[in-house]
Structure formats: C-alpha cells, structure tokens
Amino acid sequence: MTVDKPSLHSTASDRDIAKPKQHKSWIPTLLIGIAIAYLALIQYIPAINVFIQAFAKGVGPFLSNLSRPAFLHAAWLTLILAVIAVPLNTVFGLCAAWAIARHKFPGRALVLSIIDLPFSISPVVAGLMIVLLYGRNGWFGPWLQAHDIKIIFAFPGMVLATAFVSMPFVAREVIPILEEFGKDQEEAAKTLGANDWQVFWRVTLPSIRWGLLYGLILTNARAMGEFGAVSVVSGNIADQTQSLPLFVEDAYKQYETEAAFSAAVLLALLAVVTLVLKEILERKTRIKDVE
Numbered sequence: 001m002t003v004d005k006p007s008l009h010s011t012a013s014d015r016d017i018a019k020p021k022q023h024k025s026w027i028p029t030l031l032i033g034i035a036i037a038y039l040a041l042i043q044y045i046p047a048i049n050v051f052i053q054a055f056a057k058g059v060g061p062f063l064s065n066l067s068r069p070a071f072l073h074a075a076w077l078t079l080i081l082a083v084i085a086v087p088l089n090t091v092f093g094l095c096a097a098w099a100i101a102r103h104k105f106p107g108r109a110l111v112l113s114i115i116d117l118p119f120s121i122s123p124v125v126a127g128l129m130i131v132l133l134y135g136r137n138g139w140f141g142p143w144l145q146a147h148d149i150k151i152i153f154a155f156p157g158m159v160l161a162t163a164f165v166s167m168p169f170v171a172r173e174v175i176p177i178l179e180e181f182g183k184d185q186e187e188a189a190k191t192l193g194a195n196d197w198q199v200f201w202r203v204t205l206p207s208i209r210w211g212l213l214y215g216l217i218l219t220n221a222r223a224m225g226e227f228g229a230v231s232v233v234s235g236n237i238a239d240q241t242q243s244l245p246l247f248v249e250d251a252y253k254q255y256e257t258e259a260a261f262s263a264a265v266l267l268a269l270l271a272v273v274t275l276v277l278k279e280i281l282e283r284k285t286r287i288k289d290v291e
Helices: 008-024 026-054 059-066 069-102 108-115 123-134 141-146 155-165 168-181 184-191 196-225 228-234 244-253 257-290
Strands: none
Touching (some): 026 257, 155 196, 168 196, 196 257
C-alpha cells in the first residue's frame, strides 16, 4: 500500500492559504489597542483626573467642599428635579408606549419622531425653545406675567427643561418589548374577566419590568446630569436656580477648582452606578431571553 506524497503545487497552495491567517492575527490586537487608546484619551484619563484633583489635598477638604451650603442646595435641587421629572416621564412613556405598540393610527410615525426629538435636538436649543414660549416676550409670556407666574429663571422652567431632555427613554425601552410580547396573554386575561387595570398590573407590567427599570435608570441619569437646557432657562443663580452640573461650572469659573471637582466626583459616581445597574439589568434580560 502506497501513500501519495503531497505535490509541490499543493504544498505551495497550503502556504498561500496559511499566510493570510498569519497576517490577520495581529489585526484584532491592533484594533483593540486603538480602541483602548482612544477611550483612554477621551474618557479614562479625564475621569481619573477628576478624582485626582478632587482628592489632591486629602479627604478632609473633599468632605468640606461637599458640606458647603451652595453645594448642598444644588444637590438638593438636582434631586428634586429628578424626583419630579422621572415619574412624569415614566407615566408618559408607559402611555405613549402602550398607544404606539397596541394601536395602529394615522400619524404613528410622526408621534415616534416627536418622542425622539430630544435625542436629535441640542439641549441648548431645547432651552431656547422654552424661553421663546414662556419668557417675558414669548408666546405665553404676557399672560404669565399678568398672572404673576414665573417660569423662566425659576424652578418651573428647570422642571420643563429636565422633563424635555429625559422624555424618550422609558417609551423607547418599553415599545420594542410590548411589540415583541404581543397581545395574546392580555386578551386571554380579558376573556377570563380581568379588567384593564388588572391586565396591566398582572400581565403587562411583569413582562416589561426590566425594560421599564432600564428606562427609569437612563431617565434619572439624564435628569440629574443635564446641563445645556437647564443652564438656559435657570439663569444659574447660586442658592436659587443652580443644579449640581451648573454648580460645577460656576465653581470652576470662580477658580474654586476643588469644589468643582468634588461635585464632579459625585456626578461621576452617579454615572458609575448607572452603568452598574444597566449591566445588571442587561444580564437579567439576557437570562430571561435564554429561558
């Protein structure tokens, strides 16, 4: 029994096939290195520098900066803005998602585009829009002034700006889940005698809970970290209409860099918490999909 030896031609072909594999082996490493370098320059190094600057003189000055009245007022105001805007956008997002996912109506695409408007428009332009509507010379300005209602450079204007920029997240997270979930279980519950409220709490809400929580986390992060729109409508008045992001800018402009970086650390920690919760929810969602 004889064994055919590989010909010279086939050996050369094997070498030609092997060469591209050797050349390709370093490409993923190069791309990963470029991505890490880019992220380091854009995100990692600036974020680390914030913590270095905040703790440059020790923990004592850092805690002292966090106990300043202006900082405490800004933090409290930011929390109140989030407490108001997040529930409002949650209710709106659920209603909008239900209407869009469960009904076909003329103008449905337009409604989706309007919901996505805060994603595509600059926050500064959004703030200017609010000023043009509710400012002294705006559309509703004379009526508001006649009734002694102040919107711009006051807390109501800040609520409007915060609610606008954080509006789409809940709706955009819930709509795909409702569409994928379908109507079968809801209709089955109705045939068994459940009313609309019972169907929502016992059938719909459990099916969308992870997407809803994901939208809530993103809404809260955007509400507490918003700068552009709020800066336009608030006037950035210390101890009155100054949120935490505005406090960071104002303190830095006043050469109070330690106070600015200390407040920035809290905002950075908020971002870290948001990322951790986001990862947890994504893992739970993947586990549910596998099951």
